Amino acid sequence: MGADRAGGTRRASGRAVAYVACGVVLLAGCASMPDRGDLRDVESTPRQDTQVRVFAMPPREDAEPAEIMQGFLEALTSDDPHYETAKQYLSENAAKKWLPELSTTVLANGPDTATDLTGSGEEGEDYSFTLTGTKVALLDVQQSYAPADGQYSRQVHLVRERKSGQWRIDGLPQGVVIGESDFQRNYMSVNKYYFASNAGDTEAGTASQPAAVADPVYVRRRVDPMTQVVHSLLNGPTSWLGPVARSSFPTGTALRKGVRLTPDEQNRLTVPLNGKAARVGTAKCDEMAAQLLFTLQSLTPAVDEVELRAGDRELCDLREDQAPAVAAVGSAHQAENLYFLDDKHRLVRIPADSRTTSAEPVPGALGEGATPLRSAAVSRDEHTAAGVGLDGKALYVGSLASGGSLGDAVLLSAGKTEADRLTAPSWDARGDLWVADRDPANPRLLLLRDGKGEPLQVSTPGLDGRIKSLRVAADGVRVALVVEKDDEQSLLVGRIEWERVGEQSAVSIRELRSATPELTEVAAMSWAGDSRLVVVGREKDGVQQMRYVQIDGSTPEGPAPDALTGVQEIAASEDDRLPLVAHSSEDGIVRLPSGTQWQKVVKEGAAPVYPG
Known part of the structure; x- marks a missing residue:
């Protein structure tokens, strides 16, 4: 690590x-x-x-x-x-x-x-x-x-x-x-994978396809890590994730005693289980195999196929290329475009995987410029966008279709200054819109179902401070918050829990924990993987730095992003093939494709975002 x-x-x-x-x-x-x-x-x-x-x-x-x-x-x-x-x-x-x-x-x-x-x-x-x-x-x-x-x-x-x-x-x-x-020499971080539960309220996949949720743990690096992590997977999600995640392995499922897991020369792994799994159906077994494939993807030797057995009977067999049809990892929709605000405060876009620097306004009212914006968010299916007006007071939602009208604001803040009004919004995987109102007289975290209607106030027990920014994970069960108190900003990750109260749904953020305990100032952040965020901040009396962090507060293996001066905003995708994008006070909108240095996109621009 x-x-x-x-x-x-x-x-x-x-x-x-x-x-x-x-x-x-x-x-x-x-x-x-x-x-x-x-x-x-x-x-x-x-x-x-x-x-x-x-x-x-x-x-x-x-x-x-x-x-x-x-x-x-x-x-x-x-x-x-x-x-x-x-x-x-x-x-x-x-x-x-x-x-x-x-x-x-x-x-x-x-x-x-x-x-x-x-x-x-x-x-x-x-x-x-x-x-x-x-x-x-x-x-x-x-x-x-x-x-x-x-x-x-x-x-x-x-x-x-x-x-x-x-x-x-x-x-x-x-x-x-x-x-x-x-510890760094002996241990390594591995993501176990479970499925979002939460009574279906935050399911990021479709009704027939569950959403996979990463649950990072540490195993000893050179002590049969493959067998270690499968044991850990079968034991169920960690206490922090458990309330919002489920496993498809039946309770009590374990490896046969004395088994050491090693794939064969064709990268096929046979996993012998005890009798608890003997009666699972094909669909449930495919989910079990998908959990294993997602969990073992970062280990060596590589595992391309998993066969599950109980006793002398084969339960199911699943290849790596079949797993995405069983469950969604990250967003069910691949990002097609990168979005940002141009010098006219319009929402514009460029293809996410291209090297072009020519941006075009999005279709619909948010790309026309009649309502200048200071921040925006685009739904994960890229059909709808939300924008906060230039003074931070009003939140608008509009279709990304030609001819779409904007209509009235869906939310207004009563904050007296721009800094005390609305944060940049964020869309979750099921199409709900999140935003925080920083009004000191009534600070709130709000959710608009499908981006419209009466806002639902989100309970935040244990939150100490005001939310400066927020990003909901693609799995729909975790949210990252930058929280400000006494001129310090910290990055916290919380668990999204839904419950029924009569005929209504109630949502809360539980067990907030720090992902960057050593930073006293967090300027910007974005999800950059299933359990990883990219953060811009500084330690006490230190200089601004950019780094990757795990949601558990540890530092992932691999280099930090190249240094960049004056970063004000940052955008990353859960798909690590897409470039990191930032807004720099010196260089405007810039991007960092894999294996290269920062490249300028446009000089005048702000608030870059990928869908989400």
Whole structure:
């Protein structure tokens, strides 16, 4: 994770022996370890080749407490699948009780270690160390990532065992503690895929085609990640996504015990399941296979086809090219055009996948310029557009068809200044229009069903501040908000929940969480993938930067976009084949096609958007 992050540096211990021919690194706990006294800080190891697997060495005979402690911490950074070597540093009782899979705590520079106390206990001598550090993140038992801050402090207790005379750890915190660069080396983010549920209110696909929703988790990079992530997929969505997502796998479905998943030479993966899946019908089985294909698309070796089996019976078989007919990933409609406002404040467009710089006004009233606009949004089917007037007071909706009239505003803000009125709107996948009114006397998040009628006020429990901008994800169950409070702007991602109240529908945004905890100013953002956003902002006392972020607050692998000066607005598509587009105060509308540098489109223009 995070190609823009620098790897940490470990103080040389003289304990690593590399077997290059086998692609293995052994972390040994012997030669230069101190016999007594405080430990050296266990800093994170430098980044290493991803093909090199790292294994720890078991404890040396008659090793002293400091060496046992150091060896155990080294073992936590290894690629040992079940931490069996780490358990050799524990007493028999502690090894039985320790649950490494319960959580992973990520510290900025690895755990600092200090001798806490020495004395005598029931088993003879005992020894304690305190592990400390600055928290960066936490993986929970579902492998879900969450940014963390504050100080970490936990005690580890060692005792000299009466029978063996060896020092062993007999008291330690549950889970694993690891340095940030070791985490980046050992773990990778993978999107599991489920289907939007929400009682059908936010289904992004059609009635016969569910909408796939990405659910990012972290798995250990070199510990059979394919099998890991399938286990995680079968266990169901993470707690955060669970209320708005469903799995087509029947409850209790699991891999057959002892199975290790590997595709054959034709990239065909056979997935043997237990009896819980034995009676699924063909349509349900195709959805299960589609979930697997979507989930495994980023892993190697490649999986082009999935066969599901229960016992000796084949349940179904699905190829990668058949999966889009089963479920929609991202928008069901591919973006045909890029839209922006020209120097006459008209809505104009250019083909999304072309290199042309010649824009034409959209058909209909919003392209005629009679009502000057300051922001706009286009429905995902590109049949309708919404625009906010130049003073921010009025929201208009019009057809993108020749001769279409605009009519009266569908929404008015009573805010006294332009900054206290309407944000740029956003369309969700089912054709509803979202906009926030920033009026300090009555700040509201509003939704217009099909872009018309009486606005429905969206409940936002836990929201602290005013919404500056918003973008609804293509899956229809998540929304990204830039929220402003005390001259700071933060990027939050929330879950869209629908419920029936009598004969009416009610909608709310739940469990808002930060996607950029280190940024104090977010100038612009846009969805740029199934679980990724592109963000323009700055850290406290820092300079403006552009970066990709995951919805869980982690940094995705790969480079950040090329730097660009004076970015005021940004637009990306969930389809990563389409270029990133920005409005720069210096260069106007510019775009960044894959593998190239920023290119100027037009000098005078603003508010670029893809459909959505």
